[in-house]
Amino acid sequence: MLSPSFEAVPEDYLSYKEKFENAVKETVEIFSRVRHLQEQGKTTINNYREVMANILRSTIIRDGSPLALHYFMFMPSIINQGNEEQQAQWLDRAWNCKIIGSYAQTELGHGTYIRALETTATYDADTKEFVLHSPTLTSYKWWPGGLGQVANYCIVVAQLYTKRKCHGVHLFIVQVRDEDTHEPLPGIKVGEIGPKFGLNSVNNGFLGFNNVRIPRNQMLMKNAQVLEDGTYVNSQNSKLNYGPMVFVRSVIFSDMVNYLSKAVTIAVRYSAVRRQCQRKTGEPECQILDYMTQQHKLFIAIATCHALRITANKLWDTFNVVNKELLDGNLRRLPELHALACCLKAVGTSDTALLVERCRLACGGHGYMMSSNLPHICQQISAACTYEGDNTVLLLQTARFLIKTWQQVDSGKLTPTVEYLSTARTKSYPGKWVNSVENIVQAFEIVSMRKISACVENMQNKVASGVTFEDAWNMSSVQLISAAEAHCRVILLSSFYEEIQTCSKTVSAELRVVLIQLLDLYIVYWALEKLSDLLQYTSITSEDVQSLQAWYEDTLTELRPNAVGLVDAFDLNDKVIGSTLGSYDGRVYERLMEDALKSPLNSETVNYTFHKYLKPFMQGKL
Amino acid sequence: MLSPSFEAVPEDYLSYKEKFENAVKETVEIFSRVRHLQEQGKTTINNYREVMANILRSTIIRDGSPLALHYFMFMPSIINQGNEEQQAQWLDRAWNCKIIGSYAQTELGHGTYIRALETTATYDADTKEFVLHSPTLTSYKWWPGGLGQVANYCIVVAQLYTKRKCHGVHLFIVQVRDEDTHEPLPGIKVGEIGPKFGLNSVNNGFLGFNNVRIPRNQMLMKNAQVLEDGTYVNSQNSKLNYGPMVFVRSVIFSDMVNYLSKAVTIAVRYSAVRRQCQRKTGEPECQILDYMTQQHKLFIAIATCHALRITANKLWDTFNVVNKELLDGNLRRLPELHALACCLKAVGTSDTALLVERCRLACGGHGYMMSSNLPHICQQISAACTYEGDNTVLLLQTARFLIKTWQQVDSGKLTPTVEYLSTARTKSYPGKWVNSVENIVQAFEIVSMRKISACVENMQNKVASGVTFEDAWNMSSVQLISAAEAHCRVILLSSFYEEIQTCSKTVSAELRVVLIQLLDLYIVYWALEKLSDLLQYTSITSEDVQSLQAWYEDTLTELRPNAVGLVDAFDLNDKVIGSTLGSYDGRVYERLMEDALKSPLNSETVNYTFHKYLKPFMQGKL
Incomplete structure (x- = not known):
């Protein structure tokens, strides 16, 4: 172990x-x-x-x-x-x-x-x-x-x-x-x-x-x-039976940052050691971390670590509030907490799985070595997408809560994490699009609201045409999952945004710059990832998209000098990282060789199978 | 083995x-x-x-x-x-x-x-x-x-x-x-x-x-x-040195269908055996293949097998033509062939990696068992994303060819696989959007053309502002990769489209229906996946998108009755499939247990570690 x-x-x-x-x-x-x-x-x-x-x-x-x-x-x-x-x-x-x-x-x-x-x-x-x-x-x-x-x-x-x-x-x-x-x-x-x-x-x-x-x-x-x-x-x-499930899913979600920070520390450090290709005659080969494609693969993983940790803290805050209310016999926010833990577990594990595999691939062939530790991390995160609730099933549970919530949207009595649905509904789009972090977060709220309402309408039409509710639900389930994910993106983006707003007031000016770069990167990355939603549900134009892309690329460039510092700041010691590629001292190639020499196969110059199988085969005696 | x-x-x-x-x-x-x-x-x-x-x-x-x-x-x-x-x-x-x-x-x-x-x-x-x-x-x-x-x-x-x-x-x-x-x-x-x-x-x-x-x-x-x-x-x-690389990348691309057909056969057969959740009181539990979310995960993998095989055949046709020309000393199409093999290897392996992992996750916990064979397939495909050319590097090679090609777009002398760039440039969008397979394929050509021309413009602007070409290239590389992928999508979609057009004329009416369902599924799936491109570069409207989504969901429902037949038609025998979940006879649970009983740990009721470590620990003696 x-x-x-x-x-x-x-x-x-x-x-x-x-x-x-x-x-x-x-x-x-x-x-x-x-x-x-x-x-x-x-x-x-x-x-x-x-x-x-x-x-x-x-x-x-x-x-x-x-x-x-x-x-x-x-x-x-x-x-x-x-x-x-x-x-x-x-x-x-x-x-x-x-x-x-x-x-x-x-x-x-x-x-x-x-x-x-x-x-x-x-x-x-x-x-x-x-x-x-x-x-x-x-x-x-x-x-x-x-x-x-x-x-x-x-x-x-x-x-x-x-x-x-x-x-x-x-x-x-x-x-x-x-x-x-x-x-x-x-x-x-x-x-x-x-x-x-x-x-x-x-x-x-x-x-x-x-x-x-x-x-x-x-x-x-x-x-x-x-x-x-x-x-x-x-x-x-019987609702009290939710409790343990909510707890364990919250633990899993909170744990993702431990895996992801390990993977991205390995990949960023290796990318600083690894040099490949001479971009200009006479110069030494580049650190692969200087390639924008590599920054594109890795920096979002750094930003995601912070977004996940901040959102996990918020989840635990909600968890504690709701549990305190439970002790007083107040069950009002239990379904909300359950829906929150479901979608965060699902989206958190699948985002992490994707990013960890991306870190692994970013290390090329050496990322395929078990000694890099990246394959182990991939294998563990893969499991987390299934255990304690399959991610698809969990997103459908959140969707069920959102559909019920939508039916109360006029009541003015929505619980905190879905309150935005009611305010988003009153916002008039297409208004003028602005490329700002604040506006993007609001746009995500509108996207979530529009997706949920479309699902409701869709199902109502199906039921009106004689389909049973269960069948209408099944026939809408691909879109329901997309709506639940959109809701979860709102939680992740707004939690990160709000926390950076708050904490950047109290930190040094130098740190503040970097925190805002990380926030920008995360928000703009997701705006570009979910561009089809923004194009459908907001007034964003092609020109706005171009400048979003430029903003994203500029942020990568700005983050480059601090990339190694940012992973060092995760403060994981070499034993925790457990990787030939990611140790603090950067002795990548030495460690790869040292580890290979531990192979029992390398402890003898000739394995017995040569004499028993290979030699007779080569001599044509088999 | x-x-x-x-x-x-x-x-x-x-x-x-x-x-x-x-x-x-x-x-x-x-x-x-x-x-x-x-x-x-x-x-x-x-x-x-x-x-x-x-x-x-x-x-x-x-x-x-x-x-x-x-x-x-x-x-x-x-x-x-x-x-x-x-x-x-x-x-x-x-x-x-x-x-x-x-x-x-x-x-x-x-x-x-x-x-x-x-x-x-x-x-x-x-x-x-x-x-x-x-x-x-x-x-x-x-x-x-x-x-x-x-x-x-x-x-x-x-x-x-x-x-x-x-x-x-x-x-x-x-x-x-x-x-x-x-x-x-x-x-x-x-x-x-x-x-x-x-x-x-x-x-x-x-x-x-x-x-x-x-x-x-x-x-x-x-x-x-x-x-x-x-x-x-x-x-x-020295260009002749391309030869072996092109060959081996073509082999890798052609091989993807063997892995993917194995994975999807396992997942579809298991999904027909596995029953979970009672959708209606009194009815037996559903086969999980009846859930639309499961169909969404798996049917695209079936369609992709056909798209990959057809495109691979086309690649080998091009390979043979170009090699024949080489023997006559004609090197004109060698760069095109090289660029084609690069992007097909990259996109083919990464699409397959994604779909194989999706098949694995679609089998829930049992897909995590080595005996399902799905983890092995994932591990092998992962390697293919790196070996014989890292996928990112390969897409940049294709991009380099596309950028050069674009500079000759006025010459009227483009080689066959990029000829569409010249015709797409003359098409006037926004014209009226039509939700048809043919129109979508053409729309992808326009997307590719627009992305390539945007990259060229982008780099020209950077160079004009004093940046070196190498730096401009690096600063554009995220978009260059996206352009190369868009080109590859054109190749995949149009190859599949053309072949089904041709062969559906000669097959039975019953088979023709299914072939067209598979084609529809593949084309509409990719239209929805790349919706942000269509929304930016064509006149598609939100209403069109809604009916595309409905078309996609209807096609899933239509394909459901033939799903098991379609994977049986891959005609893989049980030894090739090598899976407890995917054998033809459907004895899933029996095989899982039979395989577990082969564990050397199960051959003794008590392992020596109980006496040596566990018991002293439990007795507080350690």
Whole structure:
């Protein structure tokens, strides 16, 4: 799991099984140290999420850890969904790693549509037990991290049956392995799911049940309950189930800047070291960072790091406000927060995926070397586009909120992040277009408003012509996604714009210039990317477009002298970067060679396959 | 190298070293059979490229072969650049694999700018030898396939020095390993470069020389020569050096359809098997292929396969015409062919990379499993965006040709693929826009023409204001790339359009309907993708855009019933597809589980790391 440049034999040389074994060894080493911090009172159950997030985010666990779900899903589920008695029973043992848990929701056949999960938990009032069962192959749990060979307990999401009635999915604590021998318990079929594109240290597992019995008090009963006689007592508010999803998507969105800043640091530093092509006779070859095409690829990634970080801060502010309101029983802004986290997770991960791949390609052939660390970053971000909500599905969830919001646009009671819809509606375009950051941000608000209203009109027409609402929704879904993205662009652009407006008042004049260059770059880049929208919904002219393009190119040139400084300012140490191309000292070529020489293949001059296969083949003896 | 579903232990479980050893074993097995075909006269030196291409393209060698460069670069270099004597000396031994060669051009410090390669070959007239030397770390050869542990000979590209003068880069045959013991020869430092994002069976190597001597007749001398006394005799036409690059880029472009058809077959078949979400109460869950967002992701990939294949055929037609002219000493169309191959390689690989990743994401979590084969395809296409010419550099080469062409636009003597520039210039826009395929293709011609002329004007203005041409070029390069891409879109759209026009006359009415749907989809998709260009350079209105969008969505709906049939028609067998998700029988979930059970980790119920690390940790003993 350590970065290749810092290991004797980089992990990329190991077999899949060895990688797992290495991951257990290193995870145990790291979390033993965490336990020492606990014993010193430096980590408590109240601040552990932050401590864990820092650990998991740092280099150290580059390819994921089999203990991640224990800390991020198993314990939080007990805290959020367990009653006091259950917390007393389980939390202490989990916190001290006496037991190690995982969280099993997704099945082979179902991920997005949780309501159709097939695993059953049937209450037997005679023995006061739940019977967990996997009725089909597709009902096998699939994907839970750490479940393959590491966890001995697991939270299982299953359809609750009691008194012959199904009450939908609920959470159950199930022991899967013997605490002493670690052997799977009777009726449990558990194993790991095999190699993935990335994150191969996570030990993702599968899990099936053959009528496995657990005591009644292992259903998490903070909200809904099953009484001893099998009576089902409903939860008070099902909307509260949004909470954990919103949290985890906000974490994912906030995390993007860590990946992107790493990738762009590598690519910018390498582009300052790499020289290629002589532009003028007699001069030395150029740093490739002097090519405008390279600046075009990389500088937007620098600006995006700041836009993402600022927007993430705003998201957490909203998160905290809404959670405070929740404690007071006020649920008004929960749907808004949910819609916000959905679209930011979707757009944030897909923008980052695109930019990270762009950074990788900007490093040419060497960006294809695992030792550059860029492929690992690509593999990890790819996963983030799918896990905890597929991006397409999430954008449709935001769209659903926006459509509902539009129906209240006349009410004057819109929640803060969509308030612009009501003001944008009153703006008269085509007015005179001005090439300014402020005007572009406003134009994006108009674009979002127009796209949402067009979707509503479109669906209304379809429904009026006799199509069902569900079909009208499906037939409009390509445009709904585009509307949800447009809304998300408003959030990103306006958050960045407002924060730079505010903070540039308090910083030095020199810093202010650079902050404004970054803001300009981001806003103008997106204006050019979404030009077809601006051309359709505002009065921008072809001449305006030309001067936007010139503004964009001038900003690239202005940023060039500070580019290396800007990535240095991300302040990532070489171990976190973990790249032969991106270390602070710029020893790119030396590191590439040093790393290659660690290849086990290079430790002998002739591999045995020459004598066994190649030579007989060359001699025509095969 | 075999597909996971067909192996006892899929290769993804092996260590890096074991993967290499496996690759040698299987490569030798496969090429022994090829040799039997040779002995039966079924493969000859005249048709071998086709035979090899089929072998390398098929499943069998999924992650690349260490013999690929022997067949695709080593032998062709001798054929193209060696004189008759050299061909007699080397070809027969190479053809019979008595020797195995690689091709070493790229160095640690130079890839794109070949003129600055640092390896030197200095002629010593006293001994009639060339002395090969690597003066710096950055001059080490880096990347050649098969060079690490397999090849014993290598074509080396080095700066030729004779009589104290440098004559630029030339090709030399250098023996790197002993034919009998396979040990590296004195003065040769050879090894392999370590793990990469993909293509890890290729055995890419590095190579450095410490004053290694080779006889004079090992410089390839078909064109330029060094006489015994050290006199340098120039080659007759340096433009002929374009030839091999054009060939290999055309091969890469033609190959894209093989990757894309595989990816989209997997994704469409999986989307027909996968059911998720109940759209209407009482109905079964939908096939995810019924969601318009899924159709939007996948159907364009089906249409693109046809567009790519048709354009590739057209490229090869041009290639053959130009090569025939070359034999007659007519070089007129060589720059055009070069520019065409450059932009098609660049746009073809980047479109395919985007669509393959889209197919992968469309398969959700399961698309992240290596056993889906989608990650492998992504990794391979990623490489194609860089090798044999970085895509950005290639588009700039096409742009350079287009700018030159524009200066002759009044001459009436434009070559066929750019003739449209002259006709487009005479068309008067804004005329009335019509939403038809024909009109869209013409509109793309106008867009390309306008972008090229804008770049020329832009650069002229800059030069007039005192900027050097090189700086003006760099400052315009973002727009130059956009112009080159626009030109390439014209080639792709018009090739597809013309071919469907022609062939739809001869096919059945039923097939004709589907072919036209595919054409419509492709053309309208690109009109919507490049809407900002159409809005700027044509008279298209917002209403036209709305009906374009409706046309696009209707075409998705029309294509839905034939989607599975269309991918079945690519006629790829299960071994070539090599995917748990994409096999013909649709046993998706069964195969996923079968493949997971092959994991060496699943062959024991408890891994040793439990006893060694995990248990002591859980007991608080660490």
